[in-house]
Amino acid sequence: MLEGLFQQIANQRPPKVPLSFTQKSPREQVQTRFYQPIPWVLPVRSEKNKTQNALILSDRDRLKLLDYLFAIGETDQAMILEVLEVCARNAQKRTWLLQWADRILPAPKFDIKDGRRY
Helix, strand or coil, X not given: CHHHHHHHHHHCCCCCCXXXXXXXXCCCCCCCCCCCCCCXXXXXXXXXXXXXXXXXXXXHHHHHHHHHHHHCCCCCHHHHHHHXXXXXXXXXXXXXXXXXXXXXXXXXXCCCCCCCCC
């Protein structure tokens, strides 16, 4: 029984093994291509990326900042005006202070007129 199996194996051809990279034929030479250079163009600033109303402090934001200053006990009118002016001029500082005010101030209460319950 084993002799028949060995005979079958001996009569079979070995499977083809892919050639190693050292036995492969060299690649065809790549033809160099010449491209036309693209002329450099000055970048154009887009108006859509600019923040709209960056220098305007809305009434809602102004009230939130005043509530925050009242909550921390700030009573000096000169300091309050300075904070409002800085927030009106600088959008990053305004955003930072509004986020800080959201942490400090209690969440606003809201009234639901329908029959939902918590």
